[in-house]
Amino acid sequence: RDSRQLGFPNSENDGGHDAKNLRVKLVLLGDSGVGKSCIVLRFVRGQFDPTSKVTVGASFLSQTIALQDSTTVKFEIWDTAGQERYAALAPLYYRGAAVAVVVYDITSPDSFSKAQYWVKELQKHGSPDIVMALVGNKADLNEKREVAVQDGIDYAEKNRMFFIETSAKTADNINELFEEIAKRLPRPSAS
Ligand code: GDP
Numbered sequence: 001r002d003s004r005q006l007g008f009p010n011s012e013n014d015g016g017h018d019a020k021n022l023r024v025k026l027v028l029l030g031d032s033g034v035g036k037s038c039i040v041l042r043f044v045r046g047q048f049d050p051t052s053k054v055t056v057g058a059s060f061l062s063q064t065i066a067l068q069d070s071t072t073v074k075f076e077i078w079d080t081a082g083q084e085r086y087a088a089l090a091p092l093y094y095r096g097a098a099v100a101v102v103v104y105d106i107t108s109p110d111s112f113s114k115a116q117y118w119v120k121e122l123q124k125h126g127s128p129d130i131v132m133a134l135v136g137n138k139a140d141l142n143e144k145r146e147v148a149v150q151d152g153i154d155y156a157e158k159n160r161m162f163f164i165e166t167s168a169k170t171a172d173n174i175n176e177l178f179e180e181i182a183k184r185l186p187r188p189s190a191s
Contacts, residue, residue: 024186025096029118030103031111035137039103040077043178048169065175065182071183075099093105095179099131099181104152106136106165107144112151131184132161135177140167140178144165 028036041047044063064074078093094099094100102118105109115134122132134156136147149165156163166173 005135020070021074022071022182022187023076024098024185025078026075026099026181027078027093027097028101028103029115029122030135031105031108031114032178034080034103034105034108034111034116035168036103039135039137039166039174039177040102041077042171042174044077046171048171062118065178067179067182071182071187073185075140075178075181090121094122094126097126097130098185099133100126101133101135101181102161103135103137104147104150105138106147107138109146112136115123116155119155119161123159129186131186132159132179133161133177133181134159134161136163136165137168139165139172140170 017104024078028040030036033146038048040061042047044061062074064070064072068157100118100122102115102122104115119132119134122130126132134152136149136152152163155161162184164173164177164180168174
């Protein structure tokens with residue numbers, strides 16, 4: 001009741017009474033194996049556990065962060081959980097998402113191509129004011145890098161996305177990713 005949903009057209013919380021506590025649906029997209037689950041676990045639990053394969057998609061995990069202006073943002077994080085195999089469900093998955101995080105693996109050019117496919121899908125089916133982030137994960141594997149940083153920057157710029165490279169393994173830029181997204185969310189005006 002204290003939070004205001006962004007991007008849920010039928011939200012009963014549309015009174016705009018609480019601009020300080022935002023609740024947003026965030027969808028994760030990207031090839032299997034790029035590290036989506038590990039990014040979420042690192043963000044939500046502060047852990048990196050390559051052996052535990054957690055299925056986030058059944059419901060979702062959520063995490064709240066506080067910004068400097070005392071706004072709080074509660075991310076409801078939806079993992080793809082094999083959405084690739086059920087293309088018909090994709091529009092349902094995107095529905096109401098205020099944020100999309102598209103992940104690739106910097107050691108995998110294929111995963112970078114796949115990320116571009118997901119961006120096009122989002123442009124077709126997502127909300128027009130969705131905040132999109134492009135994430136090059138596994139930045140700790142720089143010696144195996146096959147996608148140049150500049151390629152990520154250029155693609156993100158062309159598609160009006162926020163770009164960052166992360167490592168779920170070392171925790172590099174994981175909190176920064178979510179903080180930057182939070183800053184970019186459209187704010188409901190206080191009433
Ligand atoms: P998902 O299918 O996209 O959810 O990918 P997972 O989160 O299951 O990760 C796939 C594999 O990549 C696992 O073996 C992880 O241990 C590994 N992984 C995930 N993130 C990183 C990272 O930042 N660096 C490295 N070196 N490995 C990672």
